[in-house]
Amino acid sequence: MKKSMGVAVLAAVALALAACGSGGSGDAGDGGRTAASGEPRVLKLWHYETADSAMGKAWAEAVKRFEAAHPGVTVKFEEKGFEQIQKTASMVLNSDEAPDVMEYNKGNATAGLLSKQGLLTDLSEQATKRGWDKLLPGGLQVTAKYDDRGVMGSGKWYGVPNYGEFVMVYYNKELFDKHGVKVPTTFDELTAALDTFVKAGVTPIATAGAEYPAQQIFYQLALTKAQRPWVDAFQSYKGKVDFHGPEFSYGAQTLADWVKKGYLDKNAAGLKAEDMGVAFMKGTYPMMISGSWWYGRFASEIKKFTWGHFLFPGATMSPGSSGNVWVVPEKSENKDLAYDFIDITMSKDIQNLLGNSGGVPVAADPAAITDPKSKELIESFNKLTAADGLAFYPDWPAPGYYDVMVAGVQNLINGSKAPAQVLDELAKPYADNLADIGN
Structure with a gap:
């Protein structure tokens, strides 16, 4: 296991942001092009955060920004239960019902297992191209990467965490x-x-x-x-x-x-x-x-x-640990759009919203976190990570x-x-x- 973050998340993030900008949503990929049939494209999104959670609020805003940046593309969001995805992921992702992008639990038994089964898309090229590897300090990459055995910490990128x-x-x-x-x-x-x-x-x-x-x-x-x-x-x-x-x-x-x-x-x-x-x-x-x-x-x-x-x-x-990860199923029909959506959730504005809504952002502007309760949370997380305390x-x-x-x-x-x-x-x-x- 690699060491956990070792430095305060927001401090590390500030340096990363200085190096690579907002992490951006500027790369709109294929935008709003239509599918081969001529019909408007649909991005199928699954996650299991409640609407009033920090992640739920941030990702709802990300959906709005994604649709604004991709005219003609509609996001079809389906809220799934944690237990539901936990028990059925392998079966669903191996079928034509797979979403284009979804939240999934991180770790060897979950994202690692699906990567070993060939059910997840290798995101390594996108992580480098879009700067996700710069936005996420080394400790946060532990749950993003899996080797051929499905063991976390090294190998290819199969997930992208965007909160702690x-x-x-x-x-x-x-x-x-x-x-x-x-x-x-x-x-x-x-x-x-x-x-x-x-x-x-x-x-x-x-x-x-x-x-x-x-x-x-x-x-x-x-x-x-x-x-x-x-x-x-x-x-x-x-x-x-x-x-x-x-x-x-x-x-x-x-x-x-x-x-x-x-x-x-x-x-x-x-x-x-x-x-x-x-x-x-x-x-x-x-x-x-x-x-x-x-x-x-x-x-x-x-x-x-x-x-x-x-x-x-x-x-x-x-x-x-890092939070749950965005994964792109291998059977996703709109991988380019999935990459764009992930990118928007990593943008500074969405990360700031997540932080001010009671979440632990990984790519926020530290000065933008103004909510006192949120600051208390992030301070505790930084204290824990500074002590190599994520188990x-x-x-x-x-x-x-x-x-x-x-x-x-x-x-x-x-x-x-x-x-x-x-x-x-x-x-x-x-x-x-x-x-x-x-x-």
């Missing part, structure tokens, strides 16, 4: 004040805060076991005992991973203990991410451990209480691992299996994948 993301602790300031809880700066202080809420009859942490959130808590707990070489071994196969070693053993046992202590609701095993987010926005829970992708939505929708965030105490690393996500290393992680963490939450048994079940598909790629 990381997992943090969101908190309800009113509930903290009501119960006399201060923002914790150490793991012991976090545990004391959790105990305070439980004693008051309040379940402290909102989560969801039926989708990604709870597995990210499991991984975050493991990261409190981990160093960078362990992450490199797990994510990039640069060493042997002991699933019964101190990292994963602590994560599994502590998650199970947190449920027993009342820090997490046992019913969370059946909840989805949306359930978790809505519950936090209603003011039901003091805390929610999840990603920056919620940030813009919270800024827009939470009106009844003030909220903030902090990095997970007691860990130098957190789940996080990617637990479901990345092997195809199908997301579902394995969901099932394992659900078992920890409902107590149906012991931590050691869950870790055995996580180890097997990981080992199978290593054998499959010849590692």
Whole structure:
């Protein structure tokens, strides 16, 4: 695994922008030419960001600018669910139903697998031609490039990330004040805060076991005992991973203990991410451990209480990376238009909008980020990346691992299996994948 960004994103971006301009949307490609049939062209776009998220707002504006720059071309946008794309991508992209450009999850098990299957277009030439390689610092390119095995970090460009993301602790300031809880700066202080809420009859942490959130808590707990070489071994196969070693053993046992202590609701095993987010926005829970992708939505929708965030105490690393990537399916019928659309999302104006809407831009003008809440978010991201603290996500290393992680963490939450048994079940598909790629 390459080192993560190592410098503050916006500072690095400012240098990149000085070198190559806005990153531009000036290259209009084939513009609004019609298809061979003489009919107006249509760009089929898929993504799974909600309209009120930072990315949703930025990409909606990108669609408007794309259509303005391409007379006669219409964007046909279809919103897909994260789970929907996660489960059907290989099948859909191998059919005539493939979109021209779509958001897809990054990592070996997802974008890497599709690249190995020949389902994604090699974007290396476009990355150089359009300056994407200059706009994205080296750490952000880790999830853009995949080798012949589908392993991220080197090889050809198969995706283009245009935002950053990381997992943090969101908190309800009113509930903290009501119960006399201060923002914790150490793991012991976090545990004391959790105990305070439980004693008051309040379940402290909102989560969801039926989708990604709870597995990210499991991984975050493991990261409190981990160093960078362990992450490199797990994510990039640069060493042997002991699933019964101190990292994963602590994560599994502590998650199970947190449920027993009342820090997490046992019913969370059946909840989805949306359930978790809505519950936090209603003011039901003091805390929610999840990603920056919620940030813009919270800024827009939470009106009844003030909220903030902090990095997970007691860990130098957190789940996080560049954001999901734009990919161009090999069966795309309008690749030139897809490249143009990606280019517009990388332009300074769209990146500035993303940053001021609660996202983490990768190619913004630092001086243009004026929203105070957005500045707080970007400062936390820069702090994390400066410490080489992006540890990617637990479901990345092997195809199908997301579902394995969901099932394992659900078992920890409902107590149906012991931590050691869950870790055995996580180890097997990981080992199978290593054998499959010849590692």
